[in-house]
Amino acid sequence: MSFLDLKNVTKIYPNGTKAVHETSLSIDEGEFMVFVGPSGCGKSTLLRMVAGLEDITEGDINLDGKLMNEVDPSERDVAMVFQNYALYPHMNVYNNLAYGLKNRGIDKETIEQKVNDAAKLLQISDYLQRKPSMLSGGQRQRVAMGRAIVRNPKIFLFDEPLSNLDAKLRIQMRLEIKKLQQKVGVTSIFVTHDQVEAMTLADRLAVINNGIIEQLGTPIEIYDNPKSLFVAGFIGSPQMNFLDGNLKNKTLSAEGFEIKDVNTEHEGEVTLGIRPEHLVQSENGLINLKVDLVEQLGSDNLVYGQLTNIKDFCYRCPGNQTIEKGSNLSLNIENKKYYIFDKSTGKRVN
Amino acid sequence: MTRFITSSLSHLILLIGILIMAVPVWMIFASSTHTSSMINMNGLQMLLGDSFYENYLRVLLYQGGFFKEITALKMFFNSFIMATGVAILSVVTSLMAAYALVYYRIKHATLLFWIIFITILVPLELRIFPTYSVMAELNLVNSYFGLIVPISASAIATLFFRQFYKTVPDELLESAKLDGANTWRFFIDFLIPLSKTMIVAMLIFMFVFGYNQYLWPLLVTTSEQYWTVVMGLKMMSGSIVHRFAFVMMSMVPPILIIIVLQKHFIKGVFQDK
Ligand SMILES: Nc1ncnc2c1ncn2[C@@H]1O[C@H](COP(=O)(O)OP(=O)(O)OP(=O)(O)O)[C@@H](O)[C@H]1O
Ligand SMILES: [Mg+2]
16 A cells, blocks of 8 residues: 555535545555646646545545544644635744644754744744744745645645736746655655646656546656647647547548557547647648747747647747748657547547 | 814814713812712812722722612622622633634524524513523522623624624635644634633623623622622712712723723734734
């Protein structure tokens, strides 16, 4: 049994909403797991069941070899960072960090030692006497992290802790969280709906849709090898291009072009997926793109245009190429990097 | 110019308001420092006389009542016990009632709350005889307990605390739970400090409420030893200056409580921001 073990966990809310369906998942000690998925897919619910803040309708959760189903959150030895931080407004930063330790009956000197260590690690030593209302968003974020770290819990749970920060600070804190987790080595689950955050933080990623884990794997595995249309569309930025097509005799015919020798026996209506970054310009290419719009990001250009019938087809090219609006590009798919999904089930077939 | 006129006008109105409220109080105070023959001959006075100590000391220590057993000093003591008891007991019970209503998984908690709330529509005067007979059965007539307890369940305070608790974000409770706080600790370490300002306001309010009680103490005490200040105001016999002195003194405790607690009240407001 691994460190955290979810077995056929189901959550049905009292009003009948089925938020999580028979989910099984194992997380190893020290691993950084990220739950990613669209709003309302059940990420928070799953996380909160691990914390003990929601009852488990069916299934088992084991943490460090102990069945957690009936264990009170205060006894679970887990720490959670909330989206709005949930700092204690009437306590100063020091007491915010110390509170959990006091409740565990730890003596004063040890508490002071631990709080000071955590504060140093997070660079909040200067604010220990301040109330949370006197801190900036980033500082509050650190205090929330500090409160989790100081207790040295079995597991860290993060529920979209970065979504209240501005873009720049978010990237910085993302990096810090990752570094911190590696330094402290605590098993962590991080919930986000931001796929960039998910990709950069995760050791392993669980892509969740409608209360089901659609795919589980390292970020690269999932990026390179999405198992379903949903995962393919969700992971990767800009989003994968999708085209309708038809498979017959290992030949895929899409609008305006054909791909031969496809490595699948599947036949019928399919969806073809091509990532913008897997296209290259070449003479007599497969795809003919009429350029509508170019977004220059500096390092890259995002080129949006039309195929015969499809709007907003995206192609990503290095930033040093100049591409004129209105021009026609001839594109090929790099190294057979295309994905074919069954149109009705959304499952990957190649 | 017009602004000058309107602002002077509004100041004038406010000034008149203050005078209307303050002048009678001042007249009573000024009059209470004269001898009674002076008042009887010349009517109410606007200027201070020189019998302040004489009058006030006499009132405090005079043995009054039908059996000549009660002094004003004792009445102040009784009133203080009663008002403090009502304030503390009602704040404590309504804090706890509100806590249970908001945080415990009670079925029909909202219905239950409204039932509590409806009791506001049933003032003490309406239920005074049943309440009295309960107290009599329990042998609590002529006791501080009997004076305090029946008027110490406050639906209004419960309402205020309940509304406040409902605005406390759930994450705070969840966060505290994960930090190892049980239900009791959450109440003590979070809700009480967070509602400090409101607690002080309620303490003032309920103190004054308890202090001003008249009908209930009148009914539930037969021994003069339990007379309160407000009862004494009515029962007081003696000369007019002594009554005035007593009236003046009866105003002091509520004012004092407000002055003392208001400091905390204001401090609380600023600290929480
Ligand atoms: N207390 C509740 N009672 C009933 N239904 C709920 C409750 N909490 C959440 N739900 C429902 O359960 C589903 C999953 O909710 P959850 O909060 O886990 O989503 P999420 O993936 O965290 O979304 P987000 O990214 O918006 O936070 C949603 O459909 C939501 O409406
Ligand atoms: Mg959520």
